[in-house]
Amino acid sequence: MKSVPTTLRQLMRDRSAALGFFLVVLVVVAAILAPWISPHPEAVWDMNPANRLKPPSRTWLFGTDRMGADIFSRVLFGARITLMIALVAVGASLLIGVPIGLWAGWSEWWIGEALMRVSDVFLAVPQIVLAIAIAQTLGPSIENVILALSVTYWPWFARLVYAEVRALKRETFIEAAIALGVPPRRIVLQHVLPNVASPIIVRASIGMGFTILTAASLGFLGLGAPPPAPEWGRMISESREFLPETWWYALAPGVAIFIVVMGFNLLGDGLRDVLDPRLRRSHDR
């Protein structure tokens, strides 16, 4: 595992990774500064039916929506919701998946194996299918979207870590540590974990993009954050009945999703190249 400054420096040398980093930073900054940079911060909740469905203009950069709110401001605030959902969901998946993967991979105890079988159950259908079922069951809210995404995403991390740990256990330096009588807890935390950190980070970055797309799909299907939350997927779905006249309604949130997912994907690819030379071989020669 390399130090953070080294990693960053190497990342910046790769143009597409740098672009990804820039896009992610852009969206993060937009999310943080949303209340200050949005021209109509009240647009998140205040409605003015008289202004509805206005095309883009100097007053309304991206036009207005069906409730007469400024779409530009809503897209900015939407970045907060999107990033929050993805961060918490991926974070929770990490917190569940990594320990299970470590434990199941290291101890050969049957419970560990059983947990991996449980993860297989979740991997036996495409994520979106289970996520829809769970989100629909629990009712639409940000918390439930996060829950649905975490419950269906942790097996990916468990799987990844499990495979890495099983491979590592056969490495000489680990076998040596075991032979020397180093307590298992210390081996796992000091030797195994740092070695699986790189693939985890890469997976997490790609996972952010993936999770944002799934969350937006849930929003689009009406199973996401409820109104007036400016959730991008739901904004796109709202726009449908006003097409083709109000093309701007669908455009802005879609581009926003594209930018942030593109950012995380490019960043993930870049990180893979820098952090994980093994994978680099097959992906970027």
Add this chain to the structure above:
Amino acid sequence: MPILRLRGTTAVARRLVLAGFASLALLGSLGQTATAQTRFVFANESDFDTMDPHVAFDVGRIAVRLNVYDGLMRWQSNPAKLEPWIAESYAISKDGLTYTFKLRKGVKFHDGSEVKAADFVYSLERILALGKGAASLFKTMIDPGKAKAVDDTTVEFTLTKPSAIFLAIVPEIHVVNTTLVKKNEVNNDWGAAWMSKSSAGSGAYKLTQFDPAIGFVAARNPDHFKGWGPKFIDEIEFRGVKDTNTRVLGLMKGDFNGLGGYLQADQLKRIEESGKAKVHEAESMRVMMMQFNTTRAPLNDPDVRRALNQAFDYDGFNKNILGGQVERNPTPLPNTIWGNPKDIKGYAFDIEKGKALLAKASAKIDRPLEIHFLTGFGQSEQAAQLFQNGLQKMGIQSKVIGTPWPTIVERFSKPETTPDISIYWISTYYADPHNWIGEMFHSSGAGTFKNAHHYKNPKVDALLDKAVEATDQAVRAKYYEEAVRIVVDDAPGLWIYNTKWYGPYSKNLAGVVFCPIGNGLEMRTAYYE
């Protein structure tokens, strides 16, 4: 075989025939197929999952019942009038318990057998046994075995108690061909499996094709007892097309000749501007409303409920969001029906007045109120958002939650699970005030889909009971008017608009007769000009 004969004819004759074909093709470009038959294709807003007339009691699937089946009576024209249909005449006994219908002679099912009184008896028994659709309403007034065929042309129904609305729902006893249905019974299912995809009716059109994923096609029944005008449509097709844009574009392209669903003002404008279709307009009866759960604090306090009534931007919604295509309806009864007092102005959008009411209310609002809209219904969602906005200005926090129809109906069943505020519509199932105020506010109806108020007011209950037992409409109207006044003052709900009906049809389609029950989907009288 005219094509074969063509070979031996002269070039002139050949050219004449070709010209004939060309004019047919020209007709085709006007929205009809290139055959001599006239076709009408309707894009319905929801799917036709079943063809059985006895399991559905809704507007979305009414086209099957109106076109393929007949009843004793039928709601016709606008304002809706109940007219004898297969019945020639009817009589009600003095005690209001026995209804005797005299049938027309010579009415035939599609297979040529005669419609007899026994078929109506079987049809009612079938409705009650299947327990779906209109059965629940019938069960409140008539028991199985209480319908009797006196002779082939006389059918008699004996009610358990007098009911002013029995006649209003008699049209739902769509007559089915007893012999045919019985022949297709499996495990005593009253032919349910077979009837869901076939037909056994006597209606103006005969079912020829049905696919639940697409819709149904029916061909004209030349022997229909009502007879036909000089012009008519030979074949009708009803398709389920859930996406609004597809429906609108299809009509503009000529793929469809009529559209269902309540379109937004800008879509109607688009259709009119296209020049391909025209929009028929009529008064209708479908009230958009919010129902408050009156059992829980703070909404158990009438002052809080009155304050809430001042928090909705009625004009912003009706005029801006809906583009003025609806009319404000200040009471739970549609403006256009009898029994609704004409002088009630209702509540207005007034934040300050609302705040004042809240100040004097005994209940304090110490939690966010839950506003539930129907998932997939953009209008109810926008109303929820607008209401949330008004409440916030009044200092009340709220959560807007989308809930699918089956879920919300289940939640209504108990006061504890009923949402604080639910936004939806009550359409015309039968044109009687009981359809709205009777089922919405009588305490006995609490928990049904029409009653999420769980409202209990003995005075209102008594008035509504008297209104159903009385038979004279003038007397009944008085009871309803009084009930409406009490309810509006007590504000267990919030009433937004009564819809107008906008029916987009092909430009050359004529003869469409609108009725609030049926929304202009009875095609018997329609034709192309």
Add this chain to the structure above:
Amino acid sequence: MRILALVAKRLFWFVPTAAGLIAVVFFISRVIPSDPVALIAGETASRAQIEVLRTKLGLDRPLPVQLVDYYRQLLKGDLGTSLFTTRPVADDLFARLPATIELTVAAMLIAVSIGIPLGVISATRRNSGIDHGLRIASVAGLAIASFWLALILQLLFSMKLGVLPLQGRIAGFPPRAVTGFMTIDALIAGRADRFWSALAHLALPAITLAVPALATIVRFTRAGVLDTLGRPFVDYQRATGIPRALIVWKYVLRNALTSTVTQIGLLFGILLAGAVVIETVFQWPGIGTYAFEAILHSDYAAVMGFTVYAGGIFMLVNLLVDVVHGLIDPRGGTA
């Protein structure tokens, strides 16, 4: 032998995993706080009438009992009866399967026939402008929300230009179902107009689904080709004077497609089992739309039937992919 062991292991776990999946979805679908019985009973049904119907449908018994019942039914090949269509779920799924397969095949045909050549070009012209462009495009292809892409395509081609239909599978009633594939049935019926209609309806959803698949295929093909180009046999062949194009398109490609084939298999599985969102946007009458409507309506039997189908297809495809992967690439094999 390794492959046999792998297959045996996968098959051994097939049944318990499927049973687990069914149990998970079973409990999820039953805690939905909505009441399909109330809906079926009719809008004006009283509580008592609803309860009678509930008992009749067997939905009043304890959940574990219902689950065991379900397993038992399943062993007999019975997926239950849909509460809404009142038809056997297996029939419903079977009726909708051709639509989903037709869409999946069309999407994959587009993705493979364009993706592999582009991947090869990208690799052989490594670091050229084309390569950079294709790499950015393939990342972008995976970053577009597919439902948004669908909307933009509809906006352009259906609403603005009016050249392709917005939704559905064919205009009007379909030709007589022989194979269930609309395009083929139209040809069988000898109706060129119906064929074009079916094809036009297929275009937008297939393109939408093809975009992310295409991006994946380009990436993996490029990586595979680069990997193979670096192997000694390529240098040898080049030394013997075989034209470069022949080397690339024949010898290199054959060796380079291992991981691409794996990806194609997985993409097939994902599309067959989970094109829920795109099928819904296009109102494509396939399994995905069926699943979404079943979930919205809490149509228990239909939701479960779909899960059994999706899980079965997905696991089967995964298994096949592993086997194929093991067969063509003896080096790999981390089970």
